[in-house]
Amino acid sequence: MLLWTAVLLFVPCVGKTAWLYLQAWPNPVFEGDALTLQCQGWKNTPLSQVKFYRDGKFLHSSKKNQTLSMGAATVQSGGQYSCTGQVMYIPQIFALTSETVMVQVQELFPPPVLSASPSPEPREGSLVTLRCQTKLHPLRSTLRLLFSFHKDSHTLQDRGPHPELCIPGVKEGDSGLYWCEVAPEGGQVQKQSPQLGVRVQAPVSCPVLTLHHGPTNPAVGDMVQLLCKAQRGSPPVLYLFYLDEKIVGNHSAPCGGNASLLFPVKSEQDAGNYSCEAENGVSRERSEPKKLSLKGSQVLSIPTSSNWLAPWLPVSLLGMIVFAAALLVYLRPWRKAGPLPSQIPPPAPGGEQCPLYANVHHQKEKDEGVVYSVVHRTSKRSEGQFYHLCRGEMPAAQ
Numbered sequence: 001m002l003l004w005t006a007v008l009l010f011v012p013c014v015g016k017t018a019w020l021y022l023q024a025w026p027n028p029v030f031e032g033d034a035l036t037l038q039c040q041g042w043k044n045t046p047l048s049q050v051k052f053y054r055d056g057k058f059l060h061s062s063k064k065n066q067t068l069s070m071g072a073a074t075v076q077s078g079g080q081y082s083c084t085g086q087v088m089y090i091p092q093i094f095a096l097t098s099e100t101v102m103v104q105v106q107e108l109f110p111p112p113v114l115s116a117s118p119s120p121e122p123r124e125g126s127l128v129t130l131r132c133q134t135k136l137h138p139l140r141s142t143l144r145l146l147f148s149f150h151k152d153s154h155t156l157q158d159r160g161p162h163p164e165l166c167i168p169g170v171k172e173g174d175s176g177l178y179w180c181e182v183a184p185e186g187g188q189v190q191k192q193s194p195q196l197g198v199r200v201q202a203p204v205s206c207p208v209l210t211l212h213h214g215p216t217n218p219a220v221g222d223m224v225q226l227l228c229k230a231q232r233g234s235p236p237v238l239y240l241f242y243l244d245e246k247i248v249g250n251h252s253a254p255c256g257g258n259a260s261l262l263f264p265v266k267s268e269q270d271a272g273n274y275s276c277e278a279e280n281g282v283s284r285e286r287s288e289p290k291k292l293s294l295k296g297s298q299v300l301s302i303p304t305s306s307n308w309l310a311p312w313l314p315v316s317l318l319g320m321i322v323f324a325a326a327l328l329v330y331l332r333p334w335r336k337a338g339p340l341p342s343q344i345p346p347p348a349p350g351g352e353q354c355p356l357y358a359n360v361h362h363q364k365e366k367d368e369g370v371v372y373s374v375v376h377r378t379s380k381r382s383e384g385q386f387y388h389l390c391r392g393e394m395p396a397a398q
Contacts, residue, residue, distance in 0.1 A: 019045070020096040022083045024103045029077075030140060031108040032189040035070035039083035039098060047085035049095075054079045072188045073105045109134045109145065112182045114193040122170055123282060124202045130165040132180035132193060144185040152176050159183065172202040172234065203283030204233030209276045209290050218265050219295040228276035228287065229258035240277040243270070268294060 019042040026033055041047050052059040052068050060068050066085070070077060082100045086093050112134040122128050132147045146159040157165050159181075167174060178198055183190035212225040226249075228239050239259035241249040251259035263270075273289040 019087060020047070020083070020085055020098045022081055022098040022101045024081060024101055028106055028139070029073050029103065030106050030137065031072075031074055032184065032187045033073045033105075035073040035077055035103070035105070037068040037070060037081060037083070039066045039068075039085055041085065041087055041096075045087055047087060050083060050085040053082045053084075056080070075105050075107060078103050078105045106137060106139075108140055108143075108184065108187075108189055109136050109182065109191070111191045112147075112180055112193040114178060114180045114196045116178075116196060116198055120196060120198050121201055122198075124172060124200055125169055128167045128170050128174075128198070130167070130178060130180070130196075132163045132165075132182065134182050134191070136184075143187070146183050146185055148181045149178070150181065151178050170200045172200050172232070175199045199234065201280070201282045202232060202234045204230045204237060204278040204280050204285050206230070206285045207239070207276055207278040207287045209274065209287040211274065211290050211292060217293045217295050220265050220267060222265050224263060224265060224270075224292065226261040226263075226274060226276065227258060228260070228278065230256075230278040230285065233278060233280050234282065235280065237278055237280045240279070242275045242277065243272050265294065270294070 021040055023038045023040065025036055025038075029035055037052055039047065039050050039052065047066050048063060049061070050064075050066050051061040062068075079102075080100045081103055082098050084095065084097045086095050088094075112132045115131050115133065116122070117129045117131065118126075130149060132149065134145070136143055136145065144161065145163075146161060147157075147163045148155065148159045149157040149165045156178075175198055177195040179195045180193045181190055182193075207228050207230040210227040210229075212227060213222060218224055226241055228241065230237060233256065235256035236252055236254045237256055237259075239251045239253065240247055241251075241261045249261040249263070251261065253259050259276075271292050271294045273291050275287050275289040277284060277286045279285075
C-alpha cells in the first residue's frame, strides 16, 4: 500500500517535465515552411484529450491526435507554445502539462524596396529604371526569387527573374503610384514593396494672356483683369505678370491651371504692353504681349513738339489775310475819278448821250499818252437800240 502511494505521488511530479513534452519542426523554421507541433508522452506513452496553447491561449484540442499542423508559417506564427494531455496509470488518470517551447519563425527575405533611377521625379522624355531590391536569408540563399511590377491597379510586368523594369521616354501620363512584389519560386510567401510615387515633370507650354475689361478701353478708376494660362506643364506653376519689363504681380498654382491678376487703373502709366510668364522648375515660357490702351490716350499721346502751333494759329491766319489784301491792292489798276453816275449831265439836245464813264488818261514821265475808250448806252428814241462810240483825245498833262 505504501508503494502505490509513492508511485502516485511521484508520477504527477515528474510528469510536468519528463512525462510530457512538445516538439516543433522544422527547426529552424522560415516563412512559408509547414509548421507542425507534436505533443508526446514519455516513451511514447499514449495520450488523450490533447490540447495546444500559444502564449497561454487555447489553439486546438483532440481526443487522440497528438499532432497539430499549423500550415505555412509566417512571422506572426511565432510565440510560446505548450500542450496538455491525459496519461492513464492504472488505476488512475493523470493530466500532464508540457514545458513551453519558443517558436521563432525567421524571415525568408525582407519586404522589397522599390526605387526609381535617376529620380522619382524625372523629366519628360527621359529613361526611368525601376529597381525592386531584397535579399534572401543566408540559410536559404539557394532559393530563386521572382519579381513583378505594378502601377496603381495595373500589372506592368508579370513574375520573372529580373528585379528591374525600364521605362523609356516617360510621359506625363506615366505619373502614378508604383510597387513591386517578390515571391520565391514554388513558394507561398509573397511580399509587396511600399508604394513609390513617380511624378513626371513636364515642361510648361507657352502661356496665353487675356485682358478682361469693359466693352471699351478702360479709364482711370476702372478695373482690369489679366488672365494667364498654360495649357500643360507639371504643377506647381508660378505665374509672373509684366508691364513692359517690370514685374507687377505673381501667383502660384499648386495644382496647375491658370492665374489672374485684378487691379484698378490708377493713372496713364498703367497703359502699355502686358505679358505673363509661366515657370515650373522644368522650363520657363513667356506669353505674347497684349497692349492695354486707356480712354483718351490718343489725345494725350500727341507729341509735345506740335503743341506750340496752337496759340500761333490766329496770328498766322491774320497775317495771311493782310497779305492777301495787300496783294489785291497792288494788282488793282489805278483810275482817275470821273463824274459819279448821279453827276452825269442830261442828254444832249441832238439825242446823243454822254458816256457813262469818262475817258481816263494816265501818263507817267516815261510813258506815252494812252487813251481809254468806253462804250456808253444811248436811250431808245427811234426804231432800235444802238451803241455809240465816242472817241477823243485828252489834252496832254501839264
